[in-house]
Amino acid sequence: MTDPIFRQMAEQMRPSASVRQELFDRIDAEASGVHEAFATRPPRRGWVRWLAPAVAAVTVAALIGTGLSGGWSVNSGGRTNTADQGVTDYAALYAAVREAPAPVQYAMGDGFGDRWAPVPTAETGSWTTNVQVQAIDEGDTVKSDGRTIFIAAGTQVAVVAAAGDTTRVLARIDTSTGDAGKPAGKGYTLQGPVVDLILRGTTLVVLVTEYQPRTTDLPVSLPMPRNSVNLPFDAALTKALIYDVADPSQPRYQGSLGQSGGLVTTRLSDNVLYLVTEYTVADQDGAKKDDPSSFVPVFTQDQVAEPARPADCVIMPAPSGPTYAVVSSLDLDKRARIDSESIFGGAGTVYQSAGNLYLATVDDSPSGSVAEKAGVPKDLKQVSVTNLVRISVAGGQLTVAAKGSLPGRVLDQFALDEWDGRLRVVTTMEGENAHHKRILRSGLWVLDSDLSLVGSIPALAKDEAVRSARFEGAIGYVVTFRSMDPLFAIDLADATTPRVLSALKIPGFSSYLHPWADGRLLGFGRDATDKGEDRGMKLSMFDTSNPLAVAELTTLKVKGDDSPALSDHRAVLVDAQAGLVGFPANSWTDGKAFYELYRYDSASGFAQVGRIKVGSDLDQSTAPVRGLTIDGRLYVASPQSVMVYQLDGFVQVAKVALNK
Amino acid sequence: MEVEAQRVTDSDVSGETAAEPLDTQAVVVRYESMVYAIAVTHTQCRGDADDVFQDVFLTYHRRQPEFRSEEHRKAWLITTTINCARQAARSSWRTRVVPLTTGAVDAAPVQFEFATIEQNALFAALTALPASYRSVLHLFYFEDLPILRIAELLELTASTVKMRLSRGRVLMREQLTQGVFDD
Incomplete structure (x- = not known):
């Protein structure tokens, strides 16, 4: 039955005669009462100290939990969408972790290069971060209250006084030293750079990730180059370091609250910070039944760690890996954790409204019953399914309130929007029909608080994928694209019968939509020919005053090949009052990075105000850059510098270097 | 190295041959290939496999567990070897990852x-x-x-x-x- 090669190999996997004899000798020695202390046995492996001394020679390839890897498939067997009570005991969680498929593992040295930890995605922002939902702040690498600008720069946070021509560095927070640098995790831990900042009044929350080497799947004794070693490191713990910045020149560290996993996102609503991480159990097979911290997430307060309680855990059926989405609410006034929910099944896209936090996770190979329950059209095969979880957040109390699923994938957080007790979602369905022809379709779905479908436009656009979406109350704007950019205006006033009001077709597509003013919608995206060939980037202003006839008022091509703003909304500066739009733009051919500022007014359309060189090489150009407008000035902040421009006349009045 | 012996449940008793009382040496002779093969595929090099092989049987010898059947004994050896091999991987990385001040570099371990x-x-x-x-x-x-x-x-x-x-x-x-x- 089995190939003879296995028997041949088995015959070679035998201990040598000397090893066997040594064993017998030791057994005899024990039998005669001579007990050998384990601790004093000399290591037989002569290679114990073979790592070269220079710590600087250690190259680390970090594996990052970006929040898009885990997923689960929901069984259709008679599940209701009512709230989960939580798990009754640790045994169920232990079994779930052991049974889950192995996590996706990247082979060593497989395209990760020498990156340290996650590069915080640079996004520009004004003096408030450009967020999706008003009054719910999102973490970002640059934060400001209009007087002080806090910039994440590696393991430090630069504290800069925004004072026009007297702009200067007030202080630097070093997260790698002192109490802030003390790892909360056990074992060998590396603390990575600052990934996110949250500012509330005089409290600055600095998010860092602790990494641990993945010892489990690594070949124990592969021959390695003498001077360096490539280790995959997993994000083991995310810590929120809390600082008092009442006196910004003297930030005071106050303590940390942490949880297992890598950062997915943060949200701030009043005094409650919601922290979402994704945690993959590193040693699935080594999970010990009696030690919950080996298979559930842990929560830390400074150096004290506690495993999640079963009542705060939910197990989604048929997860695609041993991954938890860990959500916790932190009271910033009391500096304490209020509540937590650990959902075994992974995190994905996070959208938070005033009362709910939604997790949308994509399952790329759903079973037949899962696809059917999600509403995948019967004529399509191999369509991904998006699984949704609604967690109600009331004053920091987290409760898993509903679960549901939809056909297709959600693009990003803007593809979800809650209004009037209903959740609107746009997805892209990609699959095959019965004749193995590739099918692409965009769909819009409206769900109630149970995440059950109440209305939909299942084929909003055929042969087109969703490129961006923005909802404004009863009207939703969706951009789909194949070669043309239909901008759909959809009437959602009646949730059970959403209808397309108009479809504007223009070349290219907008990746980001921003309500500019009454009846005006700003779009930023890519330009393309009729055939769909890429032609660079462009800004567009749409007239949405009559949703039945949306029109493009004006458009302007933007210099540059690429921009972080195309994929991260926080990189976009929109100051509608001053009529300004700003974003970073990179040029691949000469490796330069710029910050671009444009003005829009209804009379003359878009006009470029300024173009500021930010980095001199591509490495720097991938660092986060933010533009802030404060008191008639533009501050361009990056981990390298803060440049200040007087908007009137656009002249530079100050430049402060940050990387001394 | 002390190894965490796996607790074997009742379900392992499959009604096969009853466990004869064997001294450790006899157990080694009967099961050394099985244990060593698991050690090799789970640690990849001879040096570590040798260690695991010895540690498993020494633990067996010290514990002298009682077995209801031969299958029971075999199961104990399999799970103990897998655990031991896993521990070997972890402890070897601990010694590697810690940066050392001396430059002692011995021969790198050889793949099986x-x-x-x-x-x-x-x-x-x-x-x-x-x-x-x-x-x-x-x-x-x-x-x-x-x-x-x-x-x-x-x-x-x-x-x-x-x-x-x-x-x-x-x-x-x-x-x-x-x-x-x-x-």
């Missing part, structure tokens, strides 16, 4: 080598798998254990074992055909 290219390729593909797949495939192909037995030993459900077997085979196939289409 087989007689033919195909066998080495198969071994490389097997050891490139995630640990949870490797154990299942080893017990299925090298020990010819039925799926239910593997499930009992590893404390998994039969469907999980089947899934890991099939996924593991797919991964191995990918590994083995990797070099074929390179330019």
